[in-house]
Amino acid sequence: MLLMIQLLRDVVRYRELIWALALKELKVRYKRSVLGFLWALLNPALLMLVLTAVFASIMKFPIPHYPVFLLCVLLPWTFFSQALAYGAESIVGNGDLIKKVKLPKMIFPVAALVSNLINLLLSLIPLALLVPLLRHPFYATWLYLPVPMLALAIFTLGAIFFFSAANVYYRDVSHILQVVLSAWFYITPIIYPLDFIPEKFRWIFKLNPLIYVVNGFRLAVYYGQLPHLQSIAASFICAFLMLFIGFYLFRKHQNDFVFYV
Amino acid sequence: MERTPAIHVENVTQRFRVIHERPDTVRELFARFLRHNASFHDFDAVKRVSLNIPKGQMVGLIGRNGSGKSTLLKIIAGVYRPTKGTVQVEGTLAPLIELGAGFHPELTGRENILINGLLLGYSKREMAEREGSIIEFAELGDFIDAPVKQYSSGMYTRLAFAVATEVDPDILLLDEILAVGDAPFKQKCLGRIESFRERGKTIVYVTHDMQQIRNYCDRAVLLERGEIMAEGDPEEVIRSYMTLWSPEAVAAAMTPVTS
Numbered sequence: 001m002l003l004m005i006q007l008l009r010d011v012v013r014y015r016e017l018i019w020a021l022a023l024k025e026l027k028v029r030y031k032r033s034v035l036g037f038l039w040a041l042l043n044p045a046l047l048m049l050v051l052t053a054v055f056a057s058i059m060k061f062p063i064p065h066y067p068v069f070l071l072c073v074l075l076p077w078t079f080f081s082q083a084l085a086y087g088a089e090s091i092v093g094n095g096d097l098i099k100k101v102k103l104p105k106m107i108f109p110v111a112a113l114v115s116n117l118i119n120l121l122l123s124l125i126p127l128a129l130l131v132p133l134l135r136h137p138f139y140a141t142w143l144y145l146p147v148p149m150l151a152l153a154i155f156t157l158g159a160i161f162f163f164s165a166a167n168v169y170y171r172d173v174s175h176i177l178q179v180v181l182s183a184w185f186y187i188t189p190i191i192y193p194l195d196f197i198p199e200k201f202r203w204i205f206k207l208n209p210l211i212y213v214v215n216g217f218r219l220a221v222y223y224g225q226l227p228h229l230q231s232i233a234a235s236f237i238c239a240f241l242m243l244f245i246g247f248y249l250f251r252k253h254q255n256d257f258v259f260y261v
Numbered sequence: 262m263e264r265t266p267a268i269h270v271e272n273v274t275q276r277f278r279v280i281h282e283r284p285d286t287v288r289e290l291f292a293r294f295l296r297h298n299a300s301f302h303d304f305d306a307v308k309r310v311s312l313n314i315p316k317g318q319m320v321g322l323i324g325r326n327g328s329g330k331s332t333l334l335k336i337i338a339g340v341y342r343p344t345k346g347t348v349q350v351e352g353t354l355a356p357l358i359e360l361g362a363g364f365h366p367e368l369t370g371r372e373n374i375l376i377n378g379l380l381l382g383y384s385k386r387e388m389a390e391r392e393g394s395i396i397e398f399a400e401l402g403d404f405i406d407a408p409v410k411q412y413s414s415g416m417y418t419r420l421a422f423a424v425a426t427e428v429d430p431d432i433l434l435l436d437e438i439l440a441v442g443d444a445p446f447k448q449k450c451l452g453r454i455e456s457f458r459e460r461g462k463t464i465v466y467v468t469h470d471m472q473q474i475r476n477y478c479d480r481a482v483l484l485e486r487g488e489i490m491a492e493g494d495p496e497e498v499i500r501s502y503m504t505l506w507s508p509e510a511v512a513a514a515m516t517p518v519t520s
Contacts, residue, residue, distance in 0.1 A: 017379040024376060028367045031408075100362035101380055102339035172287045255342045259277070 004240070007106070007247055014107050021111035026118060040119050044075060045126040052134075063193070065136045065222075071127055072221035073190050073214045076149070079120035080156050080210070081181045087112035087160030088167050088174050095261030105254040106247075109160040117153060127221070139224030148216030151235040155209065158242030161250040168253070168260045188214055209238035265351065267432055267463040268314040268337055273346030275307040275332055275487075306332040307343070308487040316351070317461040321468065321478035321495060323502055329487040330467045334434050337465065352431030352463070355381060357422070357438050366410035370401055370420055373409055377424045391427045398449075399423040419446060426453055432463045451477075471499050 011018065030036045052067040063069050090108035097103065124145075131138050167173040188210050189197075197205055205211060212227070212235035219225045280301040307329045314320050322330045335341050336348055338356040363380040364373045374395055378388035396405050399419040404412065412420070422438065435454070454477065457464060466478060474481055474495050481498035483491040491501040503511045 016385045020376050020379050020385075024365060024368060024372070027372070028365065031367050097363055097380070099340065100335075101356060103380065170287055170290070258340060 003244065003247060003251070007243075010104060010106055011110060014104055014110075018107050018111045018114060021107060022114035022118065025111065025115040037122075040122040041126055044071070044078075044123040045129075047071075047074075048126060048130055065134050068127075068131055068134055068136045069193075069218070069222050070191060071130065073217050075120065075123045075127060076152055076213065076217050077185065077188065077190050077210075078123070079116055080152060081185070082119070083113055083116035083156050084159050084163060085174070085177060085181065086116065087156075088163035088177055090160070091164045091168050091257055092171070092261055098258055098261055105257055106161075106250070109157065109164050109250070112160055112164075113153060113157045116156075120149070131221070136222075137224060139220065141220040141224050141226060144220045144226055145217070147232065148213045148220070148235065151216070151232075151239045152210075152213045154236075154239035155213065155242045158239070158244070158246035161243070161246030165246075165250045165253055165257075168257050184208075184210070190214065209242065212238065265316055266313045266349075267316040267318075267351050268312070268465070269347075269349040269351075270310060270312040270333075270337065271347050273307060273310045273333075273336060273343045273348060274305055275329075275336060275341055276344040277304050277306055278302075279304045305487050307336065307484075309346075310484075310487070310489055311346075312482065312489070312492075314463060314465065316463055317458075318479050319458050319464040319466060319477055321466050321474035321481040321498075322484065323468070323471070323474060323481055323498065324484035324490075325505060328484040330484055331436055332487075333484065334436050334465060334467055338434055350432065353382070354432040354434065355425050355428060355430035356434045357425045357436065364409050364417070364421065367408055369408055370396075370399075370405040370412070373420070374424055377421070378428060381425065381428060383428050387428070395420075395423045395427045398427060398453075400446075415443060415446065422450055426457070430462070432465070433457055434465050436467045437469070471502075474499060 026037070026040075030039055033039060035042065048067055048071055051070060055061050055066045055070070087109050090112045091098070091105065094108050098105065128138075128142075163173055163177055187205065188208055189205065194202065194205065194211070194215075212231050215231055216227045216235060219227050278301050310329075310333060312333075322333065324330050332341070334356075336343050337350065338354065339348075339350070340356075363377045365376070368376070371392070374392055375385065375388050378391075379385065399405075399416070399422075401416060401420060404416060409417065409420075418438075426433070433454075438450075451473075454464065454466075458477070466473070468474065478495050480493060481495040482489060483498050483502050485505065491498045
């Protein structure tokens, strides 16, 4: 608990620096491209176009409005995997800086989270445009989205802390992470609904900490429903547990990072 | 006159583990683990160093390459947490250890001023107030809105020096930074360092230029193999430093530099 308060206090204290670093990331990502920030909107929009073409006309999935079904969880997943892949490198990548200036190390993982969070928020705009376009009802439960988004952000931050610290000691970590992420993608009900999984195996899938968050996104956008209270509670318990483990290990080792980056 | 120490270093040892062929991957680690041969040695870059620097003093840190000058500076800057001993620093500190460490090549000079200032611990407002005088001192003109990657190395150094010194720190740590830049800019930088000194700021200066030590420093400290070998009056410390040199090197150093 104390640890979480400490983290929150540091985030508030260094908010200007974190914000500037996150914006720097986005600026660098979109610099030298004619469309600039528009790419943050265009990317998911074009992705939707491809998916709609593939699934609606070629594969004939037995799920109505499949692009909406898919994208409402694919976008949060993309956020998670990109933030994690990018964030895992945040300490090693800023090694030059860490070796020269005394800095609170936590700013780098947090900035990685923030820059990707901005991207996620931007990508929701094309999703909101797609929904009426496909004549899918636009539910009031969209208003619930900040809740699973918060849980997902907390979980992601914890994972970034964990992997960025581990990556300092063993550079294998970022490679392993790539494999883990692609496996994780398939065991999470993103391209399929959980009902597709036979009842007797379903408990295995429920061990996946992301399933509760994914469920929240899909219920709100696709089904127009709210998740059960237990499901919401489970998503936050997983999130805070991950944050606690990740930040605890990160803090324990942060003073030694400078010798290994 | 009693002066409060601005920098208080007590019995500090900085140990580095030098790993021969450090196992960068799990596979190597595993292989090493099976063979039971951890091949490393410990190396003390700084050994039992105690140093008090009173407020307002300018101290020159001299010594041969690898004597521990930069390590000591980084310990004072808080980059390394020493293996043993304690460090206390009173006041705000600007490390000019490597200029422009936080610069991103794709961002413009103006964007980098803000980021670098925030990294040094200043607020957005403080940086906005100083932006004008930083740009003026760096003599960048229209280049300030161009990406830093298009700068010449002189422009880069000028901007970095301007950011680090315009923020008005209590303590300035300078590591061999004036090696780059042309003569007029060097003079300008030295002028700024001089004015820092007059305003009672504390400065720790690492350089191989003995003339600058003589001209500017109140005190010199000689490091050799991580230990303090001599300290006190710059002239005497420089003399004991030269005992470590070959006769030819001494002769070269005694020849006045024409500028």
